[in-house]
Amino acid sequence: MTSSLKFGLLVFPRITQLDMTGPLQVFSSLAGAEVHLVWKRVEAVQSDTVLSIMPTTAFADCPQCDVLCVPGGYGTDELMGDDEVLDFLRAQAAGARFITSVCTGSLVLAAAGLLTGRTAATHWSAVEVLPIFGVTPSRERVCMDGNRITGGGITAGIDLGLSVISELVDRRTAEAIQLRMEYDPAPPFNAGSPDKAPAEVLHLMEDRMKAAKERRMGLARAAAARLR
Protein backbone atom coordinates (compact mmCIF):
# COMPACT_ATOMS: atom_id res chain seq x y z
CA MET A 1 0.00 0.00 0.00
CA THR A 2 2.84 2.35 0.86
CA SER A 3 4.96 0.85 -1.90
CA SER A 4 4.35 3.62 -4.37
CA LEU A 5 4.62 6.68 -2.13
CA LYS A 6 6.71 9.35 -3.82
CA PHE A 7 8.72 12.03 -2.02
CA GLY A 8 10.26 15.02 -3.76
CA LEU A 9 12.89 17.05 -1.92
CA LEU A 10 14.01 20.27 -3.56
CA VAL A 11 17.77 20.78 -3.67
CA PHE A 12 19.50 23.99 -4.73
CA PRO A 13 22.73 25.97 -4.38
CA ARG A 14 23.48 27.07 -0.79
CA ILE A 15 20.91 24.71 0.70
CA THR A 16 21.48 23.98 4.39
CA GLN A 17 22.23 20.33 3.83
CA LEU A 18 20.82 19.05 7.15
CA ASP A 19 17.45 20.64 6.34
CA MET A 20 17.25 18.10 3.54
CA THR A 21 19.27 15.14 4.84
CA GLY A 22 17.19 14.91 8.05
CA PRO A 23 13.82 14.32 6.35
CA LEU A 24 15.61 12.37 3.58
CA GLN A 25 16.70 9.81 6.18
CA VAL A 26 13.17 9.57 7.55
CA PHE A 27 11.43 9.28 4.18
CA SER A 28 14.00 6.78 2.87
CA SER A 29 13.39 4.55 5.89
CA LEU A 30 9.85 3.90 4.67
CA ALA A 31 9.76 0.54 2.91
CA GLY A 32 9.19 1.02 -0.81
CA ALA A 33 9.41 4.81 -0.74
CA GLU A 34 10.48 6.45 -4.00
CA VAL A 35 12.58 9.50 -3.18
CA HIS A 36 13.63 12.22 -5.61
CA LEU A 37 16.16 15.00 -5.07
CA VAL A 38 14.91 17.54 -7.58
CA TRP A 39 16.45 20.58 -9.17
CA LYS A 40 16.28 22.39 -12.50
CA ARG A 41 18.88 20.09 -13.98
CA VAL A 42 20.73 16.95 -12.90
CA GLU A 43 23.92 18.78 -12.04
CA ALA A 44 25.59 19.00 -8.63
CA VAL A 45 24.65 21.87 -6.34
CA GLN A 46 26.92 23.04 -3.56
CA SER A 47 25.36 23.00 -0.11
CA ASP A 48 26.34 25.35 2.72
CA THR A 49 29.03 22.80 3.64
CA VAL A 50 31.66 20.87 1.67
CA LEU A 51 28.92 18.43 0.70
CA SER A 52 27.85 18.80 -2.90
CA ILE A 53 24.50 17.29 -3.73
CA MET A 54 23.73 15.55 -6.99
CA PRO A 55 20.02 15.84 -7.87
CA THR A 56 18.47 12.56 -8.96
CA THR A 57 15.73 14.14 -11.05
CA ALA A 58 15.27 17.28 -13.13
CA PHE A 59 12.11 19.35 -12.74
CA ALA A 60 10.93 18.28 -16.18
CA ASP A 61 11.28 14.57 -15.34
CA CYS A 62 9.88 14.61 -11.81
CA PRO A 63 6.74 12.53 -11.36
CA GLN A 64 3.87 13.88 -9.29
CA CYS A 65 4.98 13.44 -5.68
CA ASP A 66 2.79 12.56 -2.72
CA VAL A 67 5.00 14.68 -0.48
CA LEU A 68 6.76 17.83 -1.64
CA CYS A 69 9.45 19.12 0.71
CA VAL A 70 11.33 22.41 0.43
CA PRO A 71 14.40 22.63 2.69
CA GLY A 72 15.95 25.94 3.73
CA GLY A 73 19.26 27.72 3.67
CA TYR A 74 20.68 31.01 2.45
CA GLY A 75 19.93 29.87 -1.10
CA THR A 76 16.21 30.35 -0.46
CA ASP A 77 16.79 34.10 -0.76
CA GLU A 78 17.24 33.71 -4.50
CA LEU A 79 14.53 31.04 -4.89
CA MET A 80 11.86 33.47 -3.66
CA GLY A 81 12.28 35.32 -6.96
CA ASP A 82 12.94 32.36 -9.25
CA ASP A 83 9.93 31.69 -11.49
CA GLU A 84 11.21 28.34 -12.73
CA VAL A 85 11.33 27.11 -9.13
CA LEU A 86 8.04 28.72 -8.09
CA ASP A 87 6.23 27.29 -11.12
CA PHE A 88 7.58 23.81 -10.38
CA LEU A 89 6.41 24.04 -6.77
CA ARG A 90 2.94 25.27 -7.77
CA ALA A 91 2.55 22.46 -10.30
CA GLN A 92 3.63 19.80 -7.79
CA ALA A 93 1.54 21.32 -5.01
CA ALA A 94 -1.61 21.02 -7.10
CA GLY A 95 -1.37 17.22 -6.94
CA ALA A 96 0.61 16.54 -3.76
CA ARG A 97 -0.98 15.11 -0.64
CA PHE A 98 1.34 17.09 1.63
CA ILE A 99 3.23 20.32 0.90
CA THR A 100 6.04 20.64 3.41
CA SER A 101 9.10 22.68 4.27
CA VAL A 102 11.97 22.88 6.71
CA CYS A 103 13.52 26.11 8.01
CA THR A 104 13.45 28.97 5.47
CA GLY A 105 11.98 26.59 2.89
CA SER A 106 8.62 27.98 3.99
CA LEU A 107 9.62 31.37 2.56
CA VAL A 108 9.82 29.78 -0.88
CA LEU A 109 6.45 28.09 -0.49
CA ALA A 110 5.12 31.49 0.63
CA ALA A 111 6.65 33.22 -2.39
CA ALA A 112 4.90 30.66 -4.60
CA GLY A 113 1.61 31.71 -2.99
CA LEU A 114 1.20 28.29 -1.42
CA LEU A 115 0.90 29.51 2.17
CA THR A 116 -1.23 32.63 1.74
CA GLY A 117 -3.66 33.00 4.65
CA ARG A 118 -2.11 30.03 6.44
CA THR A 119 0.00 29.55 9.55
CA ALA A 120 3.55 28.28 9.06
CA ALA A 121 6.86 27.69 10.83
CA THR A 122 10.33 28.77 9.75
CA HIS A 123 13.81 29.32 11.22
CA TRP A 124 13.59 31.50 14.35
CA SER A 125 15.60 34.23 12.62
CA ALA A 126 13.10 34.47 9.75
CA VAL A 127 9.73 34.69 11.50
CA GLU A 128 9.34 38.36 10.53
CA VAL A 129 9.52 37.44 6.84
CA LEU A 130 6.36 35.32 6.71
CA PRO A 131 3.85 38.18 7.28
CA ILE A 132 5.24 39.91 4.19
CA PHE A 133 3.58 37.09 2.24
CA GLY A 134 0.36 37.14 4.25
CA VAL A 135 1.37 34.12 6.30
CA THR A 136 0.94 33.93 10.08
CA PRO A 137 4.19 32.80 11.71
CA SER A 138 4.03 29.91 14.15
CA ARG A 139 6.68 29.19 16.77
CA GLU A 140 5.72 25.51 16.79
CA ARG A 141 8.49 23.11 15.81
CA VAL A 142 6.17 21.40 13.34
CA CYS A 143 3.16 23.40 12.23
CA MET A 144 0.23 21.65 10.53
CA ASP A 145 -2.32 23.72 8.65
CA GLY A 146 -4.40 21.48 6.47
CA ASN A 147 -2.05 19.65 4.15
CA ARG A 148 0.71 22.22 4.71
CA ILE A 149 3.24 20.92 7.21
CA THR A 150 6.11 23.29 7.92
CA GLY A 151 9.04 22.87 10.29
CA GLY A 152 11.26 25.22 12.28
CA GLY A 153 15.00 25.62 11.75
CA ILE A 154 17.40 23.00 10.37
CA THR A 155 17.11 20.10 12.85
CA ALA A 156 13.30 20.44 12.93
CA GLY A 157 13.36 18.52 9.64
CA ILE A 158 13.65 15.24 11.55
CA ASP A 159 10.57 16.00 13.65
CA LEU A 160 8.80 17.15 10.50
CA GLY A 161 9.69 13.95 8.65
CA LEU A 162 8.30 11.75 11.40
CA SER A 163 5.11 13.82 11.57
CA VAL A 164 4.64 13.51 7.82
CA ILE A 165 5.07 9.72 7.93
CA SER A 166 2.53 9.49 10.73
CA GLU A 167 -0.01 11.51 8.74
CA LEU A 168 0.71 9.76 5.47
CA VAL A 169 0.97 6.16 6.72
CA ASP A 170 0.38 5.67 10.44
CA ARG A 171 1.86 6.27 13.86
CA ARG A 172 3.35 2.79 14.27
CA THR A 173 5.33 3.18 11.05
CA ALA A 174 6.66 6.55 12.20
CA GLU A 175 7.63 5.07 15.57
CA ALA A 176 9.50 2.22 13.88
CA ILE A 177 11.49 4.76 11.85
CA GLN A 178 12.15 6.80 14.99
CA LEU A 179 13.50 3.68 16.71
CA ARG A 180 15.63 2.72 13.71
CA MET A 181 17.13 6.23 13.70
CA GLU A 182 17.58 6.05 17.49
CA TYR A 183 15.94 9.43 17.65
CA ASP A 184 15.95 9.89 21.39
CA PRO A 185 17.68 13.27 21.38
CA ALA A 186 19.78 14.45 24.30
CA PRO A 187 21.25 17.87 23.46
CA PRO A 188 24.24 18.48 25.72
CA PHE A 189 23.06 22.07 26.30
CA ASN A 190 19.72 23.84 26.44
CA ALA A 191 20.36 26.57 23.88
CA GLY A 192 18.32 25.39 20.91
CA SER A 193 15.82 28.23 20.66
CA PRO A 194 15.91 32.01 21.22
CA ASP A 195 13.92 31.75 24.45
CA LYS A 196 16.22 29.09 25.89
CA ALA A 197 19.70 30.18 24.76
CA PRO A 198 21.82 32.34 27.06
CA ALA A 199 21.31 36.04 26.20
CA GLU A 200 24.93 36.52 25.11
CA VAL A 201 24.65 33.57 22.69
CA LEU A 202 21.41 34.92 21.22
CA HIS A 203 22.89 38.40 20.76
CA LEU A 204 26.00 36.95 19.13
CA MET A 205 23.89 35.06 16.59
CA GLU A 206 21.57 38.00 15.97
CA ASP A 207 24.56 40.23 15.27
CA ARG A 208 26.06 37.70 12.90
CA MET A 209 22.80 37.26 11.02
CA LYS A 210 21.81 40.93 10.85
CA ALA A 211 23.06 41.81 7.36
CA ALA A 212 21.73 38.57 5.87
CA LYS A 213 18.35 39.18 7.50
CA GLU A 214 18.02 42.69 6.07
CA ARG A 215 18.90 41.42 2.63
CA ARG A 216 16.29 38.67 2.97
CA MET A 217 13.57 41.11 4.04
CA GLY A 218 14.21 43.20 0.93
CA LEU A 219 14.08 40.19 -1.38
CA ALA A 220 10.90 38.95 0.30
CA ARG A 221 9.18 42.32 -0.22
CA ALA A 222 10.09 42.23 -3.91
CA ALA A 223 8.83 38.64 -4.22
CA ALA A 224 5.58 39.49 -2.41
CA ALA A 225 4.98 42.45 -4.73
CA ARG A 226 5.24 40.12 -7.73
CA LEU A 227 2.82 37.68 -6.16
CA ARG A 228 -0.02 40.21 -5.99
Add this chain to the structure above:
Amino acid sequence: MTSSLKFGLLVFPRITQLDMTGPLQVFSSLAGAEVHLVWKRVEAVQSDTVLSIMPTTAFADCPQCDVLCVPGGYGTDELMGDDEVLDFLRAQAAGARFITSVCTGSLVLAAAGLLTGRTAATHWSAVEVLPIFGVTPSRERVCMDGNRITGGGITAGIDLGLSVISELVDRRTAEAIQLRMEYDPAPPFNAGSPDKAPAEVLHLMEDRMKAAKERRMGLARAAAARLR
Protein backbone atom coordinates in the same frame (compact mmCIF):
# COMPACT_ATOMS: atom_id res chain seq x y z
CA MET B 1 42.63 30.29 17.38
CA THR B 2 39.95 27.96 16.04
CA SER B 3 40.69 29.07 12.50
CA SER B 4 42.80 26.08 11.63
CA LEU B 5 40.79 23.28 13.22
CA LYS B 6 40.54 20.33 10.85
CA PHE B 7 37.74 17.78 10.80
CA GLY B 8 37.88 14.53 8.85
CA LEU B 9 34.67 12.59 8.30
CA LEU B 10 35.01 9.16 6.73
CA VAL B 11 32.57 8.47 3.89
CA PHE B 12 32.06 5.07 2.25
CA PRO B 13 29.59 2.98 0.26
CA ARG B 14 26.35 2.23 2.17
CA ILE B 15 27.03 4.87 4.81
CA THR B 16 23.92 5.98 6.70
CA GLN B 17 24.03 9.50 5.37
CA LEU B 18 22.52 11.21 8.45
CA ASP B 19 25.27 9.71 10.62
CA MET B 20 27.64 11.92 8.67
CA THR B 21 25.48 14.90 7.67
CA GLY B 22 24.45 15.60 11.31
CA PRO B 23 27.97 16.18 12.66
CA LEU B 24 28.97 17.71 9.30
CA GLN B 25 26.43 20.49 9.89
CA VAL B 26 27.74 21.05 13.42
CA PHE B 27 31.43 21.05 12.48
CA SER B 28 30.84 23.26 9.43
CA SER B 29 29.08 25.83 11.60
CA LEU B 30 32.36 26.52 13.40
CA ALA B 31 33.91 29.68 11.96
CA GLY B 32 37.06 28.81 10.03
CA ALA B 33 36.68 25.05 10.32
CA GLU B 34 38.34 23.00 7.57
CA VAL B 35 36.19 19.96 6.86
CA HIS B 36 37.20 16.94 4.79
CA LEU B 37 34.98 14.11 3.56
CA VAL B 38 37.57 11.37 3.15
CA TRP B 39 37.58 8.10 1.29
CA LYS B 40 40.12 5.94 -0.54
CA ARG B 41 39.63 7.94 -3.72
CA VAL B 42 37.77 11.09 -4.74
CA GLU B 43 34.94 9.20 -6.38
CA ALA B 44 31.26 9.29 -5.40
CA VAL B 45 30.01 6.73 -2.89
CA GLN B 46 26.36 5.76 -2.66
CA SER B 47 24.80 6.26 0.74
CA ASP B 48 21.91 4.19 2.11
CA THR B 49 19.58 6.69 0.41
CA VAL B 50 19.42 8.25 -3.06
CA LEU B 51 22.08 10.71 -1.90
CA SER B 52 25.47 9.99 -3.38
CA ILE B 53 28.39 11.56 -1.58
CA MET B 54 31.43 12.98 -3.32
CA PRO B 55 34.51 12.77 -1.08
CA THR B 56 36.50 15.99 -0.99
CA THR B 57 39.81 14.34 -0.11
CA ALA B 58 41.50 11.01 -0.78
CA PHE B 59 43.19 9.13 2.08
CA ALA B 60 46.60 9.88 0.61
CA ASP B 61 45.92 13.63 0.49
CA CYS B 62 44.22 14.05 3.85
CA PRO B 63 46.02 16.34 6.27
CA GLN B 64 46.29 15.38 9.92
CA CYS B 65 42.88 16.15 11.39
CA ASP B 66 42.13 17.47 14.86
CA VAL B 67 38.90 15.50 14.89
CA LEU B 68 38.46 12.16 13.17
CA CYS B 69 34.84 11.00 12.81
CA VAL B 70 33.65 7.61 11.58
CA PRO B 71 29.92 7.48 10.77
CA GLY B 72 27.96 4.23 10.65
CA GLY B 73 25.73 2.31 8.32
CA TYR B 74 25.55 -1.17 6.81
CA GLY B 75 28.76 -0.40 4.94
CA THR B 76 30.70 -0.61 8.20
CA ASP B 77 30.37 -4.42 7.98
CA GLU B 78 32.92 -4.45 5.17
CA LEU B 79 35.11 -1.71 6.66
CA MET B 80 35.82 -3.86 9.74
CA GLY B 81 37.93 -6.08 7.47
CA ASP B 82 39.37 -3.43 5.15
CA ASP B 83 43.07 -2.85 5.89
CA GLU B 84 43.32 0.27 3.76
CA VAL B 85 40.60 1.88 5.87
CA LEU B 86 41.90 0.57 9.20
CA ASP B 87 45.44 1.74 8.43
CA PHE B 88 44.18 5.20 7.52
CA LEU B 89 42.22 5.44 10.77
CA ARG B 90 45.18 4.28 12.86
CA ALA B 91 47.50 6.81 11.19
CA GLN B 92 45.04 9.68 11.73
CA ALA B 93 44.24 8.58 15.27
CA ALA B 94 47.91 8.81 16.24
CA GLY B 95 47.81 12.58 15.76
CA ALA B 96 44.15 13.51 16.28
CA ARG B 97 42.92 15.34 19.34
CA PHE B 98 39.60 13.52 19.28
CA ILE B 99 38.73 10.15 17.74
CA THR B 100 34.99 9.97 17.30
CA SER B 101 32.21 7.89 15.77
CA VAL B 102 28.48 7.80 15.24
CA CYS B 103 26.32 4.67 15.26
CA THR B 104 28.15 1.56 13.98
CA GLY B 105 31.17 3.69 13.15
CA SER B 106 32.48 2.61 16.55
CA LEU B 107 32.73 -0.96 15.24
CA VAL B 108 35.26 0.22 12.67
CA LEU B 109 37.27 2.11 15.28
CA ALA B 110 37.13 -1.07 17.38
CA ALA B 111 38.30 -3.20 14.45
CA ALA B 112 41.25 -0.82 14.05
CA GLY B 113 42.15 -1.51 17.69
CA LEU B 114 41.41 2.08 18.63
CA LEU B 115 38.85 1.30 21.34
CA THR B 116 40.42 -1.75 22.99
CA GLY B 117 39.83 -1.67 26.75
CA ARG B 118 37.62 1.39 26.43
CA THR B 119 33.90 2.10 26.81
CA ALA B 120 32.00 3.13 23.67
CA ALA B 121 28.52 3.74 22.30
CA THR B 122 26.99 2.38 19.09
CA HIS B 123 23.56 1.81 17.51
CA TRP B 124 21.24 0.00 19.94
CA SER B 125 21.08 -2.99 17.59
CA ALA B 126 24.88 -3.43 17.65
CA VAL B 127 25.77 -3.28 21.34
CA GLU B 128 26.58 -7.02 21.39
CA VAL B 129 29.28 -6.49 18.76
CA LEU B 130 31.57 -4.26 20.82
CA PRO B 131 32.64 -6.91 23.40
CA ILE B 132 33.97 -9.05 20.52
CA PHE B 133 36.66 -6.36 20.19
CA GLY B 134 37.28 -6.04 23.92
CA VAL B 135 35.21 -2.87 24.17
CA THR B 136 32.66 -2.22 26.93
CA PRO B 137 29.35 -1.09 25.44
CA SER B 138 27.76 2.05 26.82
CA ARG B 139 24.10 2.92 26.45
CA GLU B 140 24.89 6.63 26.77
CA ARG B 141 23.94 8.76 23.80
CA VAL B 142 27.41 10.29 23.74
CA CYS B 143 30.13 8.33 25.50
CA MET B 144 33.41 10.04 26.40
CA ASP B 145 36.39 7.90 27.32
CA GLY B 146 39.53 10.01 27.23
CA ASN B 147 39.79 11.44 23.73
CA ARG B 148 37.44 8.81 22.32
CA ILE B 149 33.95 10.25 21.90
CA THR B 150 31.42 7.82 20.47
CA GLY B 151 27.73 8.35 19.76
CA GLY B 152 24.66 6.13 19.66
CA GLY B 153 22.57 5.46 16.55
CA ILE B 154 22.16 7.80 13.54
CA THR B 155 20.63 10.99 15.05
CA ALA B 156 23.07 10.85 18.00
CA GLY B 157 25.60 12.38 15.62
CA ILE B 158 24.13 15.83 16.27
CA ASP B 159 24.54 15.48 20.04
CA LEU B 160 28.02 14.08 19.45
CA GLY B 161 28.98 16.99 17.21
CA LEU B 162 27.95 19.56 19.80
CA SER B 163 29.81 17.68 22.55
CA VAL B 164 32.96 17.61 20.41
CA ILE B 165 32.78 21.37 19.75
CA SER B 166 32.35 22.01 23.46
CA GLU B 167 35.43 19.92 24.30
CA LEU B 168 37.48 21.27 21.43
CA VAL B 169 36.55 24.96 21.66
CA ASP B 170 34.17 25.91 24.47
CA ARG B 171 30.61 25.60 25.64
CA ARG B 172 29.47 29.02 24.40
CA THR B 173 30.58 28.18 20.86
CA ALA B 174 28.67 24.89 20.99
CA GLU B 175 25.59 26.68 22.30
CA ALA B 176 25.76 29.23 19.47
CA ILE B 177 25.84 26.39 16.95
CA GLN B 178 22.94 24.67 18.71
CA LEU B 179 20.92 27.89 18.47
CA ARG B 180 21.82 28.40 14.83
CA MET B 181 20.66 24.84 14.08
CA GLU B 182 17.54 25.42 16.18
CA TYR B 183 18.32 22.15 17.90
CA ASP B 184 15.48 22.12 20.36
CA PRO B 185 14.18 18.68 19.44
CA ALA B 186 10.54 17.72 19.89
CA PRO B 187 10.04 14.17 18.61
CA PRO B 188 6.34 13.65 17.90
CA PHE B 189 6.51 10.22 19.56
CA ASN B 190 8.51 8.64 22.36
CA ALA B 191 9.87 5.63 20.51
CA GLY B 192 13.50 6.55 19.98
CA SER B 193 15.19 3.83 22.02
CA PRO B 194 14.53 0.15 22.72
CA ASP B 195 13.44 0.85 26.30
CA LYS B 196 10.97 3.54 25.21
CA ALA B 197 9.48 2.15 21.99
CA PRO B 198 6.24 0.16 22.13
CA ALA B 199 7.03 -3.58 22.37
CA GLU B 200 5.47 -4.36 18.99
CA VAL B 201 7.60 -1.69 17.30
CA LEU B 202 10.76 -3.01 18.92
CA HIS B 203 9.96 -6.59 17.90
CA LEU B 204 9.22 -5.51 14.34
CA MET B 205 12.61 -3.79 14.06
CA GLU B 206 14.46 -6.66 15.72
CA ASP B 207 12.90 -9.11 13.28
CA ARG B 208 13.83 -6.92 10.31
CA MET B 209 17.41 -6.54 11.50
CA LYS B 210 18.00 -10.15 12.52
CA ALA B 211 19.76 -11.46 9.42
CA ALA B 212 21.92 -8.35 9.10
CA LYS B 213 22.87 -8.61 12.74
CA GLU B 214 24.00 -12.23 12.46
CA ARG B 215 26.07 -11.40 9.42
CA ARG B 216 27.67 -8.50 11.30
CA MET B 217 28.52 -10.67 14.32
CA GLY B 218 30.35 -13.11 12.03
CA LEU B 219 32.32 -10.37 10.28
CA ALA B 220 33.21 -8.81 13.63
CA ARG B 221 34.56 -12.12 14.95
CA ALA B 222 36.73 -12.47 11.86
CA ALA B 223 37.97 -8.89 12.22
CA ALA B 224 38.71 -9.36 15.92
CA ALA B 225 40.69 -12.52 15.20
CA ARG B 226 42.91 -10.57 12.78
CA LEU B 227 43.43 -7.84 15.37
CA ARG B 228 45.08 -10.18 17.90
